[in-house]
Amino acid sequence: MIGSLRGQLLERSSEAELLIEVGGLGYRVQVTPSTSVSLGAVGQEVFVHTHHAVREDSDTLYGFSTIDERRIFESLISAHGVGPALGLAILSVHGPTALRTAVAHDDLAALCLVPGVGRKTAARLVMELKSKLDLPTDDSIGVTGETAEASSQRGTQNDVRAALESLGYGPEEIHAVLVEMPADGDTSELLRDALRRLASGV
Numbered sequence: 001m002i003g004s005l006r007g008q009l010l011e012r013s014s015e016a017e018l019l020i021e022v023g024g025l026g027y028r029v030q031v032t033p034s035t036s037v038s039l040g041a042v043g044q045e046v047f048v049h050t051h052h053a054v055r056e057d058s059d060t061l062y063g064f065s066t067i068d069e070r071r072i073f074e075s076l077i078s079a080h081g082v083g084p085a086l087g088l089a090i091l092s093v094h095g096p097t098a099l100r101t102a103v104a105h106d107d108l109a110a111l112c113l114v115p116g117v118g119r120k121t122a123a124r125l126v127m128e129l130k131s132k133l134d135l136p137t138d139d140s141i142g143v144t145g146e147t148a149e150a151s152s153q154r155g156t157q158n159d160v161r162a163a164l165e166s167l168g169y170g171p172e173e174i175h176a177v178l179v180e181m182p183a184d185g186d187t188s189e190l191l192r193d194a195l196r197r198l199a200s201g202v
Contacts, residue, residue: 029063
């Protein structure tokens with residue numbers, strides 16, 4: 001099995017596929033858009049952690065910029081009904097920290113932002129991933145898996161999310177503005193800021 005590659009980046013496609021030459025051999029590697037962008041320019045030496053998926057009809061390499069991303073990916077594809085394509089799609093929307101946060105908080109709306117993931121699939125993923133992912137277990141973290149500060153910040157964003165949902169905004173619109181906003185602050189001010197962003201199309 002191929003666990004990593006170090007070599008020259010020969011090509012980067014718009015479909016987030018890389019061609020990496022190692023010792024005269026070119027390896028095609030499927031990656032997330034963020035990994036594709038972070039690796040550097042074509043012609044440079046790059047390094048990726050890889051998951052080698054071998055099936056009867058395919059032999060595919062999936063690449064990750066960190067070992068944590070690969071571990072998350074392997075946890076995802078071990079869940080029922082999650083293949084490599086969906087696992088990569090989930091990581092394309094949520095990085096390791098964001099995914100752990102969504103799972104720890106039972107945030108189905110966040111998981112539903114992934115194309116192909118509906119509410120039932122999201123609920124099943126949360127249930128399975130809680131036993132597969134390294135969720136926080138620090139003494140400073142409560143039963144919900146978060147610090148008091150993180151809980152307060154999450155509560156503020158949840159209040160803004162709920163207000164926007166009540167106004168008829170969809171999950172994708174809400175997520176787009178929340179990721180650009182501070183995690184804490186006055187709820188009413190954050191809500192006004194979110195509405196201004198939505199009105200201006202930001």
